[in-house]
Amino acid sequence: MESVHRRRVEASLNAKLDATGLGRQRQVTSRDKRKRRHAGLFEAVRRLDGHLDAGTRTELAKWVRDEYEREFGDVPLGFxxxxxxGxxxxxxxxxxxxxxxxxxxxxxxxxxxxxQARMLARTGAYAYIEVYASGTLHPVLPDGSVVGGSEGRA
Structure with a gap:
């Protein structure tokens, strides 16, 4: 009898967690990853390549990571x-x-x-290429749109 009660309680708890979204991690879709990159990200990526002190660069990189996680559900290793x-x-x-x-x-x-992203970057067609740990590359156009995603093939 106790196991039946436990299953009911667990099922009820899981239903509440699922309803609030707390019981599961967000499922990342290819559509999430292909959402347009906003101007704030472009500015931050541009600034990362500038003359910044180490503390500012670390803080800016953390902001970019947080934005990618929040907006797109995944964080690239870099660009x-x-x-x-010159x-x-x-x-x-x-x-x-x-x-x-x-x-x-x-x-x-x-x-x-x-x-793997080097030849794509050298075409000059993209603002930057996102490089993910999986080897996936997401070229980002100057207007913020993302072109496909290739598994490490340029």
Whole structure:
């Protein structure tokens, strides 16, 4: 008899948690990941590549991570984008978890999984390429729209 009562209580509790959304994590869909990136994210990503002190860069990277989690349900490891410092640099990597900004010349080797996004960034067609731990790449156009998502193929 006690096991029947326990199952009823657990079922009731699970129903309440499901109704409030507290009992499950949000299911991330490909539609969530392809939502347009807003101007605030563009500005933050642009600023990450600027001359910031370490504390400001870390704080800004945390804000970007939080925005991605809230808005899109997933957080990229970082971004690859065209570098505008001039020769010898052609592209750069922004790492959201270690607040690393690294610039690369054409012959430099970019670490994986960021290297997969390099050719996409060099086309100049995208504002930046989001790089996820799974190897998925999400190219983001200058208007904020996201183009597909490829599994590590540029």
């Amino acid at each position: 690859v984008a065209t570098c505008y410092l 020769p010898p640099y052609v592209d750069h990597r922004l790492d959201l978890f270690h607040s690393i900004v690294e610039h690369f010349a054409p012959g430099d080797v970019m670490p994986e999984p960021f290297a």
